[in-house]
Amino acid sequence: MSAEQPDQDDDRLMGVALDEARAAAEAGEVPVGAVVAVEGRIVARRGNERERTGDPTAHAEVLALRDAAAVVGDRRLRAATLVVTLEPCPMCAGAAWAAQVGRIAFGAHDPRAGATGSLYNLAVDPRLNHTSEVTSGVRAEEAAALLTAFFAARRDG
Amino acid sequence: MSAEQPDQDDDRLMGVALDEARAAAEAGEVPVGAVVAVEGRIVARRGNERERTGDPTAHAEVLALRDAAAVVGDRRLRAATLVVTLEPCPMCAGAAWAAQVGRIAFGAHDPRAGATGSLYNLAVDPRLNHTSEVTSGVRAEEAAALLTAFFAARRDG
Secondary structure, three states: OOOOOOOHHHHHHHHHHHHHHHHHHOOOOOEEEEEEOOOOEEEEEEOOHHHHHOOOOHHHHHHHHHHHHHHHHHOOOOEEEEEEEEEEHHHHHHHHHHOOOOEEEEEEEEEEEOOOOOOOOOHHOOOOOOOOOOEEEOOOHHHHHHHHHHHHHHHHH | OOOOHHHHHHHHHHHHHHHHHHHHOOOOOOEEEEEEEEEEEEEEEEOOOHHHHHHOOHHHHHHHHHHHHHOOOOOOOOOOOEEEEOOOOOHHHHHHOOOOOOEEEEEEOOOOOOOEEOOOEHHHOOOOOOOOOOEOOOOOHHHHHHHHHHHHHHOOO
């Protein structure tokens, strides 16, 4: 399915990433969720865990990439797509590079820290020894709405 | 001591990072080591563990920052210095940003992937919501020699 209908498959995978983001919000975390898929099959799904763990590196993408490498049994994830609700930050775009992820599909742009198109584009720098395809704007309104609601509630709370 | 003699203290801390890099090499890892220090006291020290763990994110800096946050009990490490033998890659420079590290001191420059001065400088980008002081070239020859010896042995082996 993923070969014939990439857009539709991105939408489906993003639905799972959005579920992870919602679960993160319910746990008091900034709502970001990520999925790693290989040929349409989800091998890892995680939400942001920074507050709960006190781990500064516990962004959804880092956690999902780590899980995916363990599941696949290879730290090189060239056949994998990282699907994430928010544009990856420099750390997470760097982690996708470090894991040699084949493709990144993200939802909302992050003008404050985005590193796959907004402030930087670490995924397509020909000076680096690995580049990834990037698809942006997948179900972006839903991803952005989660973040907006979370920060509005925090301000009002 | 660190207040009066920062250079000397960087040299001392880098000595520990170099020990971690040497231990990594002995374990078959690309020899990079990192230390996190607060007011001259080492709170975390780690070497690269990518091959052993199969974890694409297991660079020395990420591991040391994660440990440091757990030891300090805070994911914000503003009072900390990250000391690392090789210039951080995009993921690791991003992790230092995510952890809000006060200062980064590194040894050898990395023209292929360095992200605190070579290809990028993620530590001092005013668009990001945190910047770190950067000191480069600390015992750089020793750090570079470890890497050169490791890759030469690998080629010959």
